[in-house]
Amino acid sequence: MTALLPLVLLAAMAGAATLLLEQGGRRGYGWVTGSEFALAGIFLGPFGIDLLSEELIGHARLPIALGASWVGLGLGLRLRPNALAKAPGRHVVASQLEPIIAMLVLRGLLEAGIRFSGLPLSSIAAWALAAAGGATTRATLDWARAQRGARGPLTDGLRTLVTLDDLPPLFALAAIFALVPPHATRLVSAWQRLAATAGLGLGLAALVVLIVGRRRFVPQLAWLALFGASALGTGLAQELTVLPLAATCLCGAIVARSTRHADKLEEVTRSTQRPVIQLLLLLAGASLRGGLWTLVAAIGFALLRFLAKTIAGVAVSPLVSPRGLRVPSLGLGMLGGGGIIFAGAFSAALVLEPSIGTPLLAGSVAMVLLGDLVGPKALWLLLRGRGEVADPSAAGAPP
Amino acid sequence: MNLRRASLFELVRGLGLLLVLAALLTSVRLVAPARDVASSTLLGLGILIFGGYIAAHLCENLGLPHLTGYIVAGLVLGPNTLGFVSEDTIQGLRPTNSVALALIALTAGAELSFGLLRRGARSLGFAIGAHLLIVLPMTFAALLALRRFLPFLQALPIAGAAAAALLWAVIAMSRSPSSTLGVISQLRPAGPLTRHVLSVVITMDLVVLISFSIARVLAAMAIEGGSANLSALEELGTTLTGSLACGTTVGLVIALWLKLVKRQLLLFLLVIAYAGTQLAGYFHFEPLLLFLTAGFVVSNLTGQGEELMDLVGAGGQIVFVVFFALAGAHVDLGLVVRVWPIAITLWLVRAVATVIGSRMAASLAGDGPAVRRYAGFSMLSQAGTTITLSTAVGDRFPALAGLTAIAVAVAALDELTGPLLFKWSLDHSGETGKHKEHAPIEAHA
Numbered sequence: 154m155t156a157l158l159p160l161v162l163l164a165a166m167a168g169a170a171t172l173l174l175e176q177g178g179r180r181g182y183g184w185v186t187g188s189e190f191a192l193a194g195i196f197l198g199p200f201g202i203d204l205l206s207e208e209l210i211g212h213a214r215l216p217i218a219l220g221a222s223w224v225g226l227g228l229g230l231r232l233r234p235n236a237l238a239k240a241p242g243r244h245v246v247a248s249q250l251e252p253i254i255a256m257l258v259l260r261g262l263l264e265a266g267i268r269f270s271g272l273p274l275s276s277i278a279a280w281a282l283a284a285a286g287g288a289t290t291r292a293t294l295d296w297a298r299a300q301r302g303a304r305g306p307l308t309d310g311l312r313t314l315v316t317l318d319d320l321p322p323l324f325a326l327a328a329i330f331a332l333v334p335p336h337a338t339r340l341v342s343a344w345q346r347l348a349a350t351a352g353l354g355l356g357l358a359a360l361v362v363l364i365v366g367r368r369r370f371v372p373q374l375a376w377l378a379l380f381g382a383s384a385l386g387t388g389l390a391q392e393l394t395v396l397p398l399a400a401t402c403l404c405g406a407i408v409a410r411s412t413r414h415a416d417k418l419e420e421v422t423r424s425t426q427r428p429v430i431q432l433l434l435l436l437a438g439a440s441l442r443g444g445l446w447t448l449v450a451a452i453g454f455a456l457l458r459f460l461a462k463t464i465a466g467v468a469v470s471p472l473v474s475p476r477g478l479r480v481p482s483l484g485l486g487m488l489g490g491g492g493i494i495f496a497g498a499f500s501a502a503l504v505l506e507p508s509i510g511t512p513l514l515a516g517s518v519a520m521v522l523l524g525d526l527v528g529p530k531a532l533w534l535l536l537r538g539r540g541e542v543a544d545p546s547a548a549g550a551p552p
Numbered sequence: 553m554n555l556r557r558a559s560l561f562e563l564v565r566g567l568g569l570l571l572v573l574a575a576l577l578t579s580v581r582l583v584a585p586a587r588d589v590a591s592s593t594l595l596g597l598g599i600l601i602f603g604g605y606i607a608a609h610l611c612e613n614l615g616l617p618h619l620t621g622y623i624v625a626g627l628v629l630g631p632n633t634l635g636f637v638s639e640d641t642i643q644g645l646r647p648t649n650s651v652a653l654a655l656i657a658l659t660a661g662a663e664l665s666f667g668l669l670r671r672g673a674r675s676l677g678f679a680i681g682a683h684l685l686i687v688l689p690m691t692f693a694a695l696l697a698l699r700r701f702l703p704f705l706q707a708l709p710i711a712g713a714a715a716a717a718l719l720w721a722v723i724a725m726s727r728s729p730s731s732t733l734g735v736i737s738q739l740r741p742a743g744p745l746t747r748h749v750l751s752v753v754i755t756m757d758l759v760v761l762i763s764f765s766i767a768r769v770l771a772a773m774a775i776e777g778g779s780a781n782l783s784a785l786e787e788l789g790t791t792l793t794g795s796l797a798c799g800t801t802v803g804l805v806i807a808l809w810l811k812l813v814k815r816q817l818l819l820f821l822l823v824i825a826y827a828g829t830q831l832a833g834y835f836h837f838e839p840l841l842l843f844l845t846a847g848f849v850v851s852n853l854t855g856q857g858e859e860l861m862d863l864v865g866a867g868g869q870i871v872f873v874v875f876f877a878l879a880g881a882h883v884d885l886g887l888v889v890r891v892w893p894i895a896i897t898l899w900l901v902r903a904v905a906t907v908i909g910s911r912m913a914a915s916l917a918g919d920g921p922a923v924r925r926y927a928g929f930s931m932l933s934q935a936g937t938t939i940t941l942s943t944a945v946g947d948r949f950p951a952l953a954g955l956t957a958i959a960v961a962v963a964a965l966d967e968l969t970g971p972l973l974f975k976w977s978l979d980h981s982g983e984t985g986k987h988k989e990h991a992p993i994e995a996h997a
Contacts, residue, residue: 215593215644338584349583356576360602363569373869377605380870385598389576392584392595428819 184525185292186492187431191518194438200448205439213436214503218397220429221500222383222390225398227422228319228493229405233415240313247310247472248317251487252287255458255465256325259283262457272450278509281329282516285498286458287322288491289315290521293528297536305541306475311486311532314473318487322494326501327399334394335504350395354403357382361404362411370414375421391504398497430492437499437518443511450512451519455490458520459527462487485535489528490520559613566609573602577636596641597648597874600881603629603636604873619734619971622873626880637881645878647826652875654825654843656730658806659864660754661799661847662857663733672751678917679752679927680759682909683725688763690905692721694898701894704954708775715767715774716952722767723941723959724902726760727753728970729840731933734872735974743983745922749930749974757840757937762788764941768948775949787836795837799845802828806846807854817863840937879935883964887957895961902962903932926977933970938963 197204237245260283267274274282294315297303331346340346364378382404390397405422409415441448466484474480495517502514536542577599607628608621629636669676695717699705705713732753736746765788802824809820825843832839851857864871888895907928914924939960946956978984 219594340583352579353576356572359572360569360576363565363572364605366565377601377869377873381598381601381605383598384594385576385602388592388595388598389580392580394584425816425819428816 185296185529186290186489186521186525187292187427187434188522188525190431190434191438191522194435195441195518196438197435198439198441200441205436210436210440217433217436217503218387218391218500219383220433221496222387222397222401223380223422223429224426224433224493224496225323225400225402226379226383226386226405227419227426228323229402229407230409230415230419230422231316232406233409233419235416237317240317243472244310244313245317247469248314249321250472251314251465251469252289252318252321254468255461256283256287256322258464259286259458259461262461263454266453266457270450273508274512275508277329277333278512281326281498281501281505281509281513282454284322284325284329285494285513285517286454286461286490286520287325288319288494289462289487290489290492290524290528291315292492293489293524293532294486296529297532297542301533301536301542303536303541305536305539307473307480307486307539308536308541310473310475311483314469315487319491319493322491323399323402323497326494326497327396330394330396330399330501330505333505333509335506336394338392338394340393346393346395349393350390350400351403353386353389353393353395353400355407357386357400357404358407358411360385361408365408365412365414365418370417372417372421375414375418379418379421396497396501398493398500430496433496433499434518434521437495437514440499440503441515441518442507443515447511447515448519451515452523454512454516455519455523458490459488459523480535480539482535482538485531488524488531490517490522490524492521495521562609563613566606566613569602569606569609573599573606592638592641593644596637597645599629599636600626600645600877601870601873604877605869608873617735617971617975618738619731619872619876620968622734622876623880623883623967623971626877627883627885628880629877630881630883632881632884632886642878642881645874647829648874649878650829650839651822651825652871652878653730654829654839655821655864655871656733656875657840657843658821658825658847658850659737659861660729660733660750661803661844661849662851662860662864663736663750664754664844664848664851665857666852668747668751672748675748675914675917675919675923676751676755678913679748679910680755682913683756683759684763686909686912687725687902687905688721690908691724691898691902692717694901695720698894698897702954702958704951708951711774712771712951715771716949716955718767719764719771719945719952720898720955720959722760722763723938723945724898724905724962725756725763726934726938726941727756727931728933728935728937728967729753729757729844730875731935731967731971732931732974734876735971735978737872739975739978739984741978741983743922743981744920745926745930745978745981745983748919748923748927752927753931754844757844758792760937760941761792761838761841764944768944771949775951791836791838792841794835795832795839795841796845798828798831798835798837799842800849802842803846803849803853806860807850807856810850810856810859811854821863876935879967882939883967884960885964888961888964891958891961894958895965898958899962899965902966906931922981922983926981929973930977932966932973934963934966938966 194205195201199207260279263274263279263282266272267279294303294308294311298308327350328343328347331343331350334340334346340349361378361382364374383401386401386404387397390400408418412418463482463484466487467481470480470483473483498513498517502510502517504510505513533542603625604622607625608618611618611621611624626637628634631637631639631642695705696713699713705716708716732749736750765785769785806821806824810817813820828842828846829839831837832842847857847860850860910928910931911924914927919927942956942959942963945959946953975984
């Protein structure tokens with residue numbers, strides 16, 4: 154029996170429990186991004202009862218890398234021209250500006266925090282953390298729309314924002330990965346590695362498009378092409394020392410623009426995205442290393458992120474707020490940590506040198522956990538203030 | 553004209569895919585040599601998936617079954633030829649292979665129904681009888697006749713050589729449910745030949761399992777001396793009952809999920825397939841039998857067989873590509889070349905015995921002409937079970953290592969030719985919709 158079996162069974166039981174507890178597919182119990190899995194991971198890992206040992210996590214490196222690439226592919230496929238065309242231009246601009254501002258503010262706050270506390274955090278690690286904290290999860294808004302009946306112009310604006318705001322952090326993460334590759338190759342400069350990421354994404358997209366074709370949609374072929382692209386993309390990216398998630402995301406984005414089956418292809422990845430992220434959260438929780446101070450620092454980072462997101466929200470609110478109405482507290486709707494960027498950060502953290510990987514992993518887990526704790530409540534307050542929650546009395550308390 | 557243009561387009565598409573894949577692999581190889589086992593495993597998986605698809609696509613244009621394409625891709629890309637997929641990668645992909653086999657077995661079990669077995673019981677009985685009374689003796693005699701060309705048999709006393717021949721004959725009876733299902737999933741044939749072949753091939757797995765255990769006891773007595781050690785039969789009993797019981801439980805769990813949860817079905821099946829295979833390995837159960845039973849239970853006791861087959865069908869292409877490309881990667885052409893005269897002789901005898909036996913069985917059972925003419929040609933594939941049994945012989949009786957090599961070489965030949973002949977048979981029996989002039993054959997049955 155292989156060492157991975159207990160892990161698979163555990164993940165299966167956790168997944169089954171989640172599915173049974175969910176109400177008609179909407180997360181009625183548990184947290185919106187599923188960060189209870191991260192908590193379970195922490196409990197089962199070295200910080201807790203040590204059931205998920207370091208050796209076991211080592212065995213799981215392959216599914217982790219593959220899972221992150223799969224999530225990246227889904228993000229790319231989300232960028233379909235027909236979906237983007239429906240969103241107002243200013244919302245799209247805001248969706249790219251907001252994470253950039255959040256990352257810059259967070260980087261500044263981290264710099265100040267490092268100076269104040271004297272933590273031995275390198276500049277590149279601070280950038281990596283800022284990148285991981287830049288994005289927002291879509292799950293919080295999905296929860297508000299499905300569970301609380303949120304409808305209205307602000308909800309629509311936020312929807313565009315949280316759908317597209319993964320891109321700048323992803324690009325930043327890819328650039329950081331290119332700057333500090335885990336092992337040496339003949340690609341000596343970061344630019345060469347970024348170019349290799351683009352080339353790989355293009356090549357994978359060509360394979361997928363040639364298989365899926367423009368004719369009748371065949372689900373079996375879609376699965377084959379997408380799964381094959383994830384596996385091949387991850388393998389090749391690891392050899393080229395580029396971020397696999399960035400390559401598959403680019404592949405997905407090109408495929409979304411090159412085939413008329415993009416909607417159905419996205420459906421293939423969307424249907425599996427949540428369990429994949431949940432499994433990654435479980436493993437990430439169990440992979441946490443370092444002492445108690447690492448956890449405290451990670452929580453500090455998550456709190457700084459809230460501040461950065463709030464500031465970024467203020468900055469872009471003129472672009473997102475309904476006409477004639479300023480919503481300076483827009484950042485409240487974007488406190489949930491991005492699951493996709495978390496997946497990228499986690500897979501990167503496992504291969505990057507520990508001085509970057511350890512804080513990146515701890516920070517990402519804390520960001521998702523605290524984001525899930527605070528994010529839904531904050532969003533609910535924001536939307537209630539604007540009257541976009543359908544029935545405030547029925548809404549009761551948020552999760 | 554349009555048809556020709558469409559074929560040309562498909563050919564260009566296949567070549568385009570090949571070009572892109574080759575360009576990607578070559579450029580990466582230029583920049584970075586393979587370093588990380590984990591990345592090599594994923595890379596190997598990706599290469600086999602795309603390589604298998606491309607080969608299958610080109611095979612389809614040549615009128616060959618997809619399965620041949622997958623196997624050829626594995627053979628060409630594998631460690632014994634171009635080496636894009638190394639031996640380490642193949643070892644790393646063993647869990648993937650087990651999951652693929654489990655899903656194939658689940659589908660095969662779900663394809664079987666009480667009705668199908670009841671309707672074909674007479675034909676099935678005669679077919680199994682023919683295997684035991686014709687294929688087994690003919691292949692047994694063939695190996696004994698070749699004894700003077702085989703040093704490892706010459707070194708044994710006549711009783712030992714006969715025991716070795718018995719082991720070979722049992723292995724020769726084994727068929728490949730996965731190959732059969734692979735061709736069926738591509739061509740979607742319907743008719744008496746398809747039903748007959750499917751039920752015989754699956755049932756033969758059980759017959760071979762029992763026969764092999766008995767043959768192993770007899771071989772131990774003949775080669776190592778001493779009295780009969782019936783522990784092997786005891787093991788067989790545990791394996792069979794355990795596999796059936798565990799398979800039933802797994803089937804009920806799948807049915808419950810399909811009924812109550814109805815979500816994340818594919819992921820659930822993957823987990824079940826992986827966990828079931830690992831548990832089967834731990835308890836020494838037979839994974840193929842376990843998942844066949846599970847599929848059978850879902851299909852016949854819960855009425856959710858269609859749903860299960862649709863579900864596996866969604867990821868079916870990946871499952872078949874991975875499984876058969878890996879099987880192709882395992883084929884050691886060097887070995888086949890080394891023992892080719894013996895291997896080809898035994899391969900021919902097995903094929904002839906199967907065709908004669910199937911024809912006689914069909915005649916006696918009163919089957920229609922499609923089954924009578926083509927059943928034998930449709931059941932020549934060998935794959936996983938054969939290789940597992942052959943390896944088990946070498947492990948248990950080191951003196952018979954040569955037999956393992958020969959049996960694996962014969963299996964390699966069957967692996968390459970079996971799907972071709974099955975497709976040819978289905979086409980000519982009119983069950984794939986091609987060769988309409990043979991349509992009356994279907995009508996007869």
